[in-house]
Amino acid sequence: MIRDLNEDPLLRTSRRVAELTAQLEAAHRELEAFSYSVAHDLRAPLRHIDGFARMALEKSRGLDDALVKQLSVVVQAAGTMGRMIDGLLNLSRVGRAELQRRPVDMAGLVEKARSQLGPEAARPTLRWEIGALPAASGDPELLQLVWINLLSNALKYSSRHPQPEIQVGARTAGDGKAVFFVRDNGVGFDMHYGGKLFNVFQRLHRQDEFAGIGIGLAVVRRVIERHGGRVWAESKINGGATFYFSLGEEQATVPET
Ligand SMILES: Nc1ncnc2c1ncn2[C@@H]1O[C@H](COP(=O)(O)OP(=O)(O)O)[C@@H](O)[C@H]1O
Ligand SMILES: [Mg+2]
Known part of the structure; x- marks a missing residue:
């Protein structure tokens, strides 16, 4: 008896697995690219926050101590966020780098x-x-x-x-x-x-x-x-x-x- 290969359950299963694997890999690559570009795009607005907060900080020195403290917190937080973004970009690079064994x-x-x-x-x-x-x-x-x-x-x-x-x-x-x-x-x-x-x-x-x-x-x-x-x-x-x-x-x- 000649069997239709398309009907072979084992073959069908392995084809399905290959399909799902390809979909999963594509989704993973997409997610990787997405997080990379999000992290990258966050840098520009963050530079603005940091830059203007620093300017305001310099202007308020000696005039308003409370404001100086608050603006220092903004500058500090911007610095932390910058390091977090760099960290995400590094992590994403590790995920995308080709493994050279x-x-x-x-x-x-x-x-x-x-x-x-x-x-x-x-x-x-x-x-x-x-x-x-x-x-x-x-x-x-x-x-x-x-x-x-x-x-x-x-x-x-x-x-x-x-x-x-x-x-x-x-x-x-x-x-x-x-x-x-x-x-x-x-x-x-x-x-x-x-x-x-x-x-x-x-x-x-x-x-x-x-x-x-x-x-x-x-x-x-x-x-x-x-x-x-x-x-x-x-x-x-x-x-x-x-x-x-x-x-x-x-x-x-x-x-x-
Ligand atoms: N050698 C260690 N001894 C104690 N805690 C550790 C050690 N390494 C890592 N940790 C804990 O794991 C957390 C995550 O580590 P890591 O991702 O390297 O971040 P970070 O060094 O910036 O804190 C650390 O914040 C710390 O709480
Ligand atoms: Mg560490």
Whole structure:
């Protein structure tokens, strides 16, 4: 008997899946483009708000103290909003960048990220402990963002400790894949909210405690997801925090030390 291929339920299902996948990808690209242009277009009106508030601020100095205070708040808020917009644009870039997978020297990336952290990272009271890191397969520029964000958080959230410690390392998980981690002995966070921290603009600490806009971990998650990997965190309030990540496929195992 000759079967009509169009009637083959398996074929029909797989065609439907392909169709839905294409629709989903198109919707995703559209959303990405939309958020990018919204963020980009917000910059111009924001520059006006900031510019005119600064002018008014200069004119009211010495004349009206209350007004000076209020206008300072406007300028400050415009600055925060500008950083948030830049953060969204960066996040969107990470989502749109083409993934260039190749062998990556993770130890080299960590050293480079460390050198970009500024003078805080070289404080004599801060102890760094960098373990052996296996090479990985991934996009070096995107993975660099992961290390910079995780290390700068470790630095920031341990900065109140009299003897801050940051530990970087890797271990082999049960499935043979390498799990990289960054650990600090800082203020930590409540694990109850642990799932939220990777969301855009989500912060668990107040601006006056630790400055930031809450985009770093969203960037980290997006980079790791684009590599087919996983990122998670463990922490205790005042007990430090550890951020772990693994990368999908072609992952080397941890070298013996
Ligand atoms: N090493 C850490 N220790 C404690 N809390 C952290 C750490 N890293 C991130 N967090 C929490 O996760 C939130 C989101 O981090 P992130 O996206 O990098 O934003 P930001 O650094 O601007 O606050 C932070 O506001 C903080 O509450
Ligand atoms: Mg951060």
